[in-house]
Amino acid sequence: MTSVLTTALPLPLHSRGKVRDTYRLSDTELLMVSTDRISAFDVVLPTPIPEKGRVLNQLSRSWFRETGGLVRNHLARDQSIPTELLAALPGLDQRSQRVVLAQPVMFECVVRGYLSGSGWKDYRQTGTIAGEPLPAGLEESDRLPQPIFTPATKALTGHDENISRAELASRAGSDVAQTLERLSLSLYRFGAERALDRGLILADTKFEFGWHNGDVILIDEVMTPDSSRFWDAELYRPGGPQPSFDKQYLRDYLEQLGWNKQPPAPPLPQEVVVGTSDRYLEALRRLTGRRQPVTAGV
Numbered sequence: 051m052t053s054v055l056t057t058a059l060p061l062p063l064h065s066r067g068k069v070r071d072t073y074r075l076s077d078t079e080l081l082m083v084s085t086d087r088i089s090a091f092d093v094v095l096p097t098p099i100p101e102k103g104r105v106l107n108q109l110s111r112s113w114f115r116e117t118g119g120l121v122r123n124h125l126a127r128d129q130s131i132p133t134e135l136l137a138a139l140p141g142l143d144q145r146s147q148r149v150v151l152a153q154p155v156m157f158e159c160v161v162r163g164y165l166s167g168s169g170w171k172d173y174r175q176t177g178t179i180a181g182e183p184l185p186a187g188l189e190e191s192d193r194l195p196q197p198i199f200t201p202a203t204k205a206l207t208g209h210d211e212n213i214s215r216a217e218l219a220s221r222a223g224s225d226v227a228q229t230l231e232r233l234s235l236s237l238y239r240f241g242a243e244r245a246l247d248r249g250l251i252l253a254d255t256k257f258e259f260g261w262h263n264g265d266v267i268l269i270d271e272v273m274t275p276d277s278s279r280f281w282d283a284e285l286y287r288p289g290g291p292q293p294s295f296d297k298q299y300l301r302d303y304l305e306q307l308g309w310n311k312q313p314p315a316p317p318l319p320q321e322v323v324v325g326t327s328d329r330y331l332e333a334l335r336r337l338t339g340r341r342q343p344v345t346a347g348v
């Protein structure tokens with residue numbers, strides 16, 4: 051299957067994000083297409099990663115199915131892909147989802163079970179995460195006493211900014227804030243338990259929600275390597291950073307290149323492309339028990 055950096059389907063374009071190209075199928079439905087684009091340090095790389103789009107799509111799809119009892123989600127009932135679209139992009143059915151058009155809630159719903167990334171940075175400086183008190187003396191990558199909800203603004207450009215739960219309540223309303231927190235924590239607990247059964251720690255993850263017919267529903271992608279930190283449970287050693295399951299390899303390569311992390315990003319050599327692709331496939335295999343994405347016609 052050829053890898054895809056940019057799509058050009060014969061449909062009106064709704065949006066092009068870092069990874070997904072989204073089209074309008076109708077007034078109420080979107081087609082979200084996961085490309086093989088990869089970003090590192092918030093910059094999209096010029097080289098596609100084969101299989102990545104399908105892995106992300108199938109992982110999200112699998113989580114949407116598994117968590118359907120916890121929260122309604124944006125998957126449309128009819129997942130068939132019109133044949134003229136399939137003809138325009140072979141394998142489209144493997145890398146896309148039909149979803150209902152929602153009004154995105156403009157906050158990222160982050161849940162952290164472990165102290166890492168911006169949470170660790172904040173804790174080291176303030177002893178809290180966005181003002182939420184935590185026990186003293188925690189080390190980097192330590193497991194938190196319980197998972198915590200740490201919302202962030204959804205920046206249209208640039209980096210997201212962590213906000214306190216009180217700030218979320220004042221901006222979104224306390225009922226909505228409570229709903230977002232309750233749903234996010236229950237999704238995280240479900241996912242973290244499933245992941246651990248399969249030898250992976252779900253250190254933290256980000257959910258997005260949207261409004262649909264007056265209800266809050268789960269949208270976007272769910273517990274993929276792009277929206278989450280997964281660590282190999284066997285290699286877990288708190289007290290320092292953990293190798294991330296998928297992107298560490300790529301980040302390490304880019305770090306030793308000495309690239310200044312400003313666009314344009316350098317192209318990737320074949321060896322790094324294959325190594326990264328293998329890691330995404332490994333994440334899919336471990337999280338769903340499937341070795342390969344289901345391939346049409348194979």
Ligand SMILES: Nc1ncnc2c1ncn2[C@@H]1O[C@H](COP(=O)(O)OP(=O)(O)O)[C@@H](O)[C@H]1O
Nearest residue numbers: 067068069070124149150151152153154269270
């Ligand atoms: N059901 C939905 N309705 C409307 N917008 C959605 C829906 N699901 C996801 N989105 C939006 O579509 C975009 C997905 O593309 P992505 O490549 O992830 O973009 P980004 O670079 O902003 O992360 C996100 O902006 C997300 O908020």
Ligand SMILES: [Mg+2]
Nearest residue numbers: 067068069270
């Ligand atoms: Mg996204």
